[in-house]
Amino acid sequence: DGGITQSPKYLFRKEGQNVTLSCEQNLNHDAMYWYRQDPGQGLRLIYYSQIVNDFQKGDIAEGYSVSREKKESFPLTVTSAQKNPTAFYLCASLRTVNTGELFFGEGSRLTVL
């Protein structure tokens, strides 16, 4: 089945540690996205990538980093510089830029202890 796979689903991290969230897609979509969601909040855009080897900052990129070395993969690193990293992280891919039809993974919940 085609889709977006995020791992791990749950992750605990100590303060000061970097952590990398995985996102893989087999939909053959060029563009991929990372969003952050906090309780009672909508989705806030962290980074997006239109194509391999290219990515742009979203609205809340500080403390995060990404890479896009393969079309299928768009990992997100939450660095120790991110002041409040506990959140629900969602990865998505874009079917066509005209319509904005996004396909989402099931999310990764990061808790910093």
Added chain:
Amino acid sequence: QKEVEQDPGPLSVPEGAIVSLNCTYSNSAFQYFMWYRQYSRKGPELLMYTYSSGNKEDGRFTAQVDKSSKYISLFIRDSQPSDSATYLCLNSGGSNYKLTFGKGTLLTVNP
């Protein structure tokens, strides 16, 4: 100014009620108006979308765009407890890759 603004609610209604969810948008150049539904602890999924103006109906759901007031609405008729979710709006189009959502409205339909 954000692309879309949405009242985050929460909204609580009895089963069978008609629900109205609303967003305002700022960029008139973007012609697609998307509604996503997100169940608790899950990723959002596309519920329906409209192109340009007018209404689109899909079962109990109707999406409506009013371009004169830059207002988009999602109506749910005969609401069911299974409709309890967060509803997110998105305005998109052209070559715009920076896709930003409204805050989402948390809807609870009580049996």
